[in-house]
Amino acid sequence: MSRNRLIYLPLGGAGEIGMNAYVYGYGEPGAERLIVVDLGVTFPDMDTTPGVNLIMPDISFLRENADRIEAIFITHAHEDHVGAVGRLWPDLRAPVYARAFTGHLAQIKMEEAGQDPSNVEIVGAWPQKVEAGPFKVSFLPISHSIPESAGLVIDAPAGRIVHTGDFKLDAEPGVGEPWDEALWREATAGRVRALVCDSTNVFSHHPGRSEAGLKQPIETFVAGAPHMVVATTFASNVARVKTLAEAGQAAGRSVCLLGRAMRRMIEAAVTTGIVDDFPTTVTPEDARDIPRENLMLIVTGSQGERRAASAQLARGKYLGLQMAEGDSFLFSSKTIPGNERGVIRIMNAFSEIGVDVVSEDTRYHVSGHANRPDLEKMHAVVDPECVIPMHGEHMHLREHAKLAEAGGRASLVVVNGAVCDLTRAVPHVVEHVEADRVYLDGDILIGALDGIVRDRIRLALNGHVIVNVILDGDEPLGDPWVEIMGLPETGKSRAALVDVLEADLGQFLMRAKSKTLRDDETLEDELKRIARKTAQAEIGKKPEVTVVVSRLE
C-alpha cells in the first residue's frame, strides 16, 4: 500500500496557453488508475502550422494506457478545454463528466466527431461527488469568462488536490456563479496536498476587475453612438454578450447576433437555463430593414479571424448587412498575442470606410483570469502544501512558482510530459512521457513531428521545382522536363528559369555514366543538386526539388 503514489501529468497546457489536458493518477507506479481533466485544442498559425485546422495534445500515453482511465472531467466549455473531446474520445472511451452548460457543448463536440453524446454525463456541483476508481471528484463553481466554470476538488487516498480550472475572483460576473469565498473555504477545508492553479495573468499586478464594472461604460458607449453600433467579443463570454445586448436594448436598438458561434453559445445558455432573460434579438434578414441608428450587431471575430463576422463586415456585405461611414465598432475584448495582424487588418479596413473603432480600451473589457493578487488570495483560501502552476507558457509557470515560494509554499514548474509525484514531501518530477502535439489536417490527425507540415513550410519559403525524366534503360528519352511553382519565371540570365534548368539538367543527363542513369537514387540526388545549384545562380534561392524518374522497361 505504501508503494502507491499520487501523480500529476500535464499533456497540454503546461508550457503554453491552449490545448489543456491534465492527468491525475493514483496507485502503484506504472499502474496508477487515471483521470483526465479537460481535452482542449489550440489554434494553428501560418508561421508554424500552415494549413492545419486544429492542434490537439498528443495523448499517446493515454491511448497506450486506456484501460487505466476511469473518467474524463471537463471544467468549462472554452475550446482550449473541451475542443478535442470529440476527436480524442475514441482513444480513451471513458465516461465524460461535466456540468450542464459545459456538458451540452461537450455533447455537441461528440456528435460532430461521430461519437455517442450520451458518453457525456451531466453532474451537479459540489457537494455532489463523482467516484472514479480511487478518486472522488466534485465540481466547485467559480467565476470565469464563460458560464459555469468549475474548479475540481479531487480526493485520492493519498490526499486532496484542488484543480482550479480557469478562474477569476469576480463577485459579480453577470452570468454564471460569482466567486464564493465561503464555499471555497468549506469545500477545500482540511489538508490540501496540492493546488494546481491557473497562471495566465501572473504578470498582471493589479487586482482583477469585475465584469459588472463594464455595464455602465458599455451602456454609455452604445447610447452615444450616432449610427449603427457593432460590437465583438468572444462568443463564449455569455455575460458580456448579454451586457452588450442589454446596452443595445436600453438605447432603443434592435439587437442582431451574427456568427454561428455567437448564436450557438446563446442557445446553449438559454437551453441549459444559464440565462433566462436574454434580450429579444432580430434575424439578419429583419435587421436589413431597420434604420441603422436603431440597430446594434453583436458579432464574432474579436481576434480578427478571417472567416468570422467582423472580418466579413470589414471586407464588404455580410448577410446583406454592411458598415458605413459614421458607424461605431467596439472590440469588447483583448487581442491575444499573435493575433495582432488580423485585428489591425480589420481596424484599417474599417478606417477606410470611415467607421470609428474602439479597441484595447479597459473600460470595455476585463480579463477572465485571476491577476497576481487574486492568485495569492486563492493560495491563501485553499492553503495547500504545495502549488503546481498550470495553464501558462513557461514564463508564466515559472513566475507563478516564484510567487508561491515567496508566499512560503513549496512549488514546482511541471511542464507537458513531466510526471510529478505528489506523494513525496516535496513534489518531484520522476518521469517523462511523450507529450507533443497532433494536428488535425483536413480530416486526418498527423503528428507534429511527421514532417508533413515542415515540408509545407519549406514549400512556402523556397518554392517547388519538379523535374521529370524518362529513361529507357540507361538511355534518356527526350530532354528533362521541368515545372516550377512559387518561383520567379525568369532569373538573372533573363531566360525562362525552366529553360535554364532544363538545359543544365539535360547537359548532365547527356554526360552521365550508365551506372548513374541506372540507379534511381543516385540519379535523383544528382538532378536535385543540379536543380538547386542552377536555381541558386539564377534567382538566389534553393527551391525544394521533386524528381520523377519514369522508366519504360
Next chain:
Amino acid sequence: MSRNRLIYLPLGGAGEIGMNAYVYGYGEPGAERLIVVDLGVTFPDMDTTPGVNLIMPDISFLRENADRIEAIFITHAHEDHVGAVGRLWPDLRAPVYARAFTGHLAQIKMEEAGQDPSNVEIVGAWPQKVEAGPFKVSFLPISHSIPESAGLVIDAPAGRIVHTGDFKLDAEPGVGEPWDEALWREATAGRVRALVCDSTNVFSHHPGRSEAGLKQPIETFVAGAPHMVVATTFASNVARVKTLAEAGQAAGRSVCLLGRAMRRMIEAAVTTGIVDDFPTTVTPEDARDIPRENLMLIVTGSQGERRAASAQLARGKYLGLQMAEGDSFLFSSKTIPGNERGVIRIMNAFSEIGVDVVSEDTRYHVSGHANRPDLEKMHAVVDPECVIPMHGEHMHLREHAKLAEAGGRASLVVVNGAVCDLTRAVPHVVEHVEADRVYLDGDILIGALDGIVRDRIRLALNGHVIVNVILDGDEPLGDPWVEIMGLPETGKSRAALVDVLEADLGQFLMRAKSKTLRDDETLEDELKRIARKTAQAEIGKKPEVTVVVSRLE
C-alpha cells in the same frame, strides 16, 4: 505659369508603417519636376509573404518618369527609410542627398547593391540648401530614435512644405540633436502650405518621454543584476546602446556588442563623429574569459528575429557565449505588432534556462515617435495651412487628420498612390498612380501581384500533388505516377494516399476517350480534378496539383 501645380504623392508609408517613399512635384500637370523623399523597405511575414527577403515600394511611376526626377533625399537611416535606396537607385539614377551619418549608411546600401556610393552626397543641415530643379530643400535636425534624423523644409515656387520625417520632441535625446523649438520656428517661419507629418503615435495620448529618463533606471537595473546581464534594443538606437553600455561600464562590467547590425551602427556613429565617447568594448572571444558577473552583452534581436543574437542565445551557444540560470535579459524595446510570437518564443526559452527576463517595461524604453500632444505642438510650431498625415496605417492617418481638423486646420488622408494637389485652397486628391509592393525574393524583384508568393502560400496551406503520365499518341504508357509533398501518407481508406490517387487516375486514363488523351489541356484539367476529388475524399484537403504529361512522339 498659373497652370503649374505642387503635388504630393506617397508611394509607400501612407497606409502602413514601413517602406517609406514620398514624392513631391512641381510644374505643369503630368510634367512636374520631381523629388523623392526616402526609399525604405518593410519586412516580410509568414502570413502574407513567406520566403520573401524584403518588401519595397513599387516605383513604376518613378521608373516611367525617371527623366523628371531631380533628386532623392533621405531623412534618416532607419531601414524603412533608407533600406531600398541601393536596390531601387538604378531605376532613378538621381543624386541622393543625406547628412553624414545617414549618408554613410546609404553609401553602404549602394555598395551592397553594386551601385556607386559616390551618388550619395553628404550635405549639411539648415540653413544649407540643396537646389533640385524648382525645389530648394534643407535638412532640419530633429530628435528621433536614431542619430541625425531630419525634417525637410521644401521650398517650391507655389509654397513651402515641411516634411517632418520621423520625429519625437526630445530635449535630451542622449545622442543626436535635441528638439530645438526656436530653430524649427525660425526655419519654418512664414507661410507654410503643408505640414506632412509623422502619425505613428497619434493614439498615444500622454506626452512623450525623454530618452534621458532611462539612464537612471537602466543603471539601477544593470547594477542590481547578480549574474551576466544581456540587453537588446534596436541597433540603430545609438543613444540607447550607449546608455546601456555606460550602465554596464558604471557597474564595472566589460561590455560586448553582439550582432552585425549592432557593430555596424556603432562604427558608423563613431566614423561620422556622432559619438566620440562610446565605452570600450570587448570582443566575443575575450568575453568568454570574463566572469559572467562582470560581463554585459548588448545584442541584436529585440523583435525576436530568428537569426539575431538574442534568438541564438535563446537556442544555445552563440560565439562561445551562453546564458545560464540567474542571468538577466532586458528588452529595452517595444514589441512591434506582429512580432509578438517571436519575442514570446525567446522569453519562454530563457525562462526554461532560468534567466530573468524584463520586457515591455516603460522604465527601460521610450518611443522614438511624437505622441498626440507632441503632434499638436508640431502643428502649432510650424503653423501650416494644412496637415497631411504620413507614416502610419490608415487608422493612424485618419486619426491624425481628425486631430488636425479639431485644431482648426485643413487635413486630408492621402494614401499610397494618391496624387494630392497642394496648390488648391483645400488639398485634393486628383489622380491615382500604381503604388503596390515589390518583393525581393532571393535575388529577384517580383511584383506582389505576380502570383508567385500566392502560389507558395497555397502550397503551404494545401500541400502539393504531382501527377506524371506518359503517353504514346492516345495510348497511356504504364500507370500514372504520383508524388506528394506536405500531405499525409495515408488517408481514410488506410491505403497509401499515392496508391489511391494512382488507382483513381489510372482508371480515368483507361476509360478516357482518345480525344481527351490527345489534348494536353483537357487531360491536365481532368487529372487535376480527379486528384483533388480523391484527396478530398481521402484526407479532407484539396491540394495544389501539378500535372506533367510526357508524350513520346
